Amino acid sequence: MKQSTALSIATGVAAAALGGLFLYSRATRPPVINPDVPEPAKPVDLTRYLGKWYELARHENRFQKGLDAVTAEYTLREDGKIGVFNSGCQGGPQGERSAVEGRAIVVDDATNAKLKVSFFGPLYTGDYWVLDHGDDYDWSIVGEPSGRYLWLLSRDAKPAPAVAEALLRRVEALGYDRWALRVTRQE
Incomplete structure (x- = not known):
């Protein structure tokens, strides 16, 4: 007993x-900033997507709260998965840098635009959808199906103002509220 x-x-x-x-x-x-998340606009050539990206803006979230100088680096691992290395500085571009490593797998072989990303082993997995990207892979808009998360990425830490404005217009065309985004300060 x-x-x-x-x-x-x-x-x-x-x-x-x-x-x-x-x-x-x-x-x-x-909160949801897009209740009707679109399907990715075009396929992704993963070999061209690999490399270093600078975050231009994001919908603020608890796991990146207060981070600036945010970068994401994607590599092809020996096991065929995508290595993910995200880092950022707390409290501004000169703040203390922290980083997290993860891995991703493609879940839509037809387009390679939908991935599942895992950090901290199986405890946290999330959807990673490349909603759109530049033809030269110079920019990328990343979201996920709930409409709660969004990231604007660029190969250049500080792209020309016209490029940044064009990205924000594209975000609006995809159904997101551009004014809900937090601009990421880069060095």
């Missing part, structure tokens, strides 16, 4: 902890 009571209590505590973690993750998600 005592053993089954202890097991019931342990099961209840574990369920409560998981429930609390679920509620915390739901409560800290950013």
Whole structure:
């Protein structure tokens, strides 16, 4: 009897902890800025997409809160997966740099535009959709199906103002509120 009571209590505590973690993750998600996320506009040549990207703007989220000088580097791993190395500086471009490594797999072989990214092992996985990109792979707009997250990326840390404005117009054409984006300060 005592053993089954202890097991019931342990099961209840574990369920409560998981429930609390679920509620915390739901409560800290950013609001939806596009309720009708479009399918990616064109296929992605992964070999051309690899390399270093600079974040120009994003819809602020808890895991990047306060980060500037944000970069993302994608590499092809020996196991065929995509290596992901994201870094940023807390409190401005001169702040302390932190980084996180992950991996991604393609989940849409027809276009290579939809990936599943994993950080911290299987504990966190997320969708990564390349919604659009420049023909020369000089810019990219990345989102995911919930419409809560969005990133504008460029190969240049500080592209010309006309390029940045064209990207913001493209974001609006995809159905996102450009004014909900936080501009990322680069060095």
